[in-house]
Amino acid sequence: WQAAGLSSVLGSAACQQGSAADRVFALCWNEDYATIGRVAMLLWSIWHNRNDKIWNDNVRSPNQIGRAAFDQWNEWIAVHKLRSNDDHDVPPVSTIRWEKPRIGWLKCNVDAAFFVG
Numbered sequence: 642w643q644a645a646g647l648s649s650v651l652g653s654a655a656c657q658q659g660s661a662a663d664r665v666f667a668l669c670w671n672e673d674y675a676t677i678g679r680v681a682m683l684l685w686s687i688w689h690n691r692n693d694k695i696w697n698d699n700v701r702s703p704n705q706i707g708r709a710a711f712d713q714w715n716e717w718i719a720v721h722k723l724r725s726n727d728d729h730d731v732p733p734v735s736t737i738r739w740e741k742p743r744i745g746w747l748k749c750n751v752d753a754a755f756f757v758g
Contacts, residue, residue, distance in 0.1 A: 686709055
C-alpha cells in the first residue's frame with residue numbers, strides 16, 4: 642500500500658474488516674474519485690502481476706507492483722488532464738455505427754491496446 646501511496650486508505654483498521662467486496666464498496670462510498678482510481682490501478686497491477694507470473698514466470702516484488710501502480714496512475718491522470726484541456730479545440734466526433742458487410746464479405750471487429758515497455 643505504501644509504495645502505491647495508499648497506506649493511509651488501505652492500511653487503516655477500518656479497511657481491514659469484512660470481505661474484499663465490502664472493502665471495495667466502502668472505498669467507493671467514502672473516498673474521492675482520485676483515491677478510488679488509485680486503488681483500482683493498484684488492483685489492476687496486482688492482477689496483471691499474477692498473470693505475468695502464470696504466463697511468463699515473471700514475478701515482481703510488492704514494492705515494485707505498488708510503485709508501478711503509482712506511476713501508471715500519475716501518467717493516466719496527466720494524459721486525461723491534457724485531453725480535457727484540449728477538448729475545447731477539438732471538434733466533436735460523430736458516432737460511428739456498425740454496418741453490415743456487403744454480400745460475400747466477412748467483417749471482424751477487434752479491440753486492441755498498446756503499452757510501451
